[in-house]
Amino acid sequence: MSLKQLAAFLNRDRNTVMKYLDQGMPSVEQADRDRGIAWVIDSAEAVRxxxxxxxxNVAEKLGGDTxxxxxxxxxxxxxxxxxxxxxKDAAESxxxxxxxxxMLDLMRQDYVELTLRLGAIPDTIAGKVDSKISARVRAIADEQIQSALKALVAVDEAQKRHKG
Incomplete structure (x- = not known):
């Protein structure tokens, strides 16, 4: 399997897989640009x-040297x-x-609902003002709402911290 194929298979980017290789992930054949040779990686060995x-990593976090x-x-x-x-199970129960x-699922659902509802506001406001300025009002409201939505980072940050 090539580096690109393994990255897609693992749902990681190419640079992450390169980092894994630098850290000792086994490969069948290393790339050599001068000779035109691409990476060849055994996906089963990579997953192992x-x-x-x-x-x-888990063992080290729980108790040090393994x-x-x-x-x-x-x-x-x-x-x-x-x-x-x-x-943990008792605390959850x-x-x-x-x-x-x-919690991430709930946050995603709320984010989608919030995005849909806020997205309708510019048209609603534009429909309630004088038609001469409605297009400008719609654009201003849409710009402000999009800016506010871009500032929401909770779901992305929570996912990063959970994976980290």
């Missing part, structure tokens, strides 16, 4: 590498992870916390 990388972990330490970390999950993806 990403899974292992994600597991290492290379020299004893069986007892691994069991302790597993116990801690299960405890954290149970506490009694309404102390909300699932991030549920």
């Amino acid at each position: 590498w990403l899974e292992e990388r994600a597991a290492r 290379k020299s972990v004893t069986k007892d330490e691994a069991e302790r970390r597993d116990w801690v992870a299960r405890m954290v999950i149970r506490e 009694i309404g102390m916390v909300a699932k991030i993806h549920d």
Whole structure:
């Protein structure tokens, strides 16, 4: 699979996949512009590498170095992870916390509804003023509404923080 194909397959941009390769993602053949050779990447190996990388990252966040972990330490970390999950599940079940993806879905729905309703305002206002100035009023209202909508960043920021 080429670099471009793998990027599309993983739903990542080309630069991100290049970063993965720089970090050690396995490849069948490295690109060489001078010789006209493109990247060749085994998608199964790439996915396996990403899974292992994600597991290492999680393990490091939960308890540090993963290379020299004893069986007892691994069991302790597993116990801690299960405890954290149970506490999270309990907090969700009694309404102390909300699932991030549920909140993002609600925010997206509200954003769509807000966009639709605000988009109708310029025409409504223009229809209620003198016809000589209605086009100008419509343009001003539309410009202000579009500017306000562009300033809304909650959904994008929440997604970035959730993935980060």
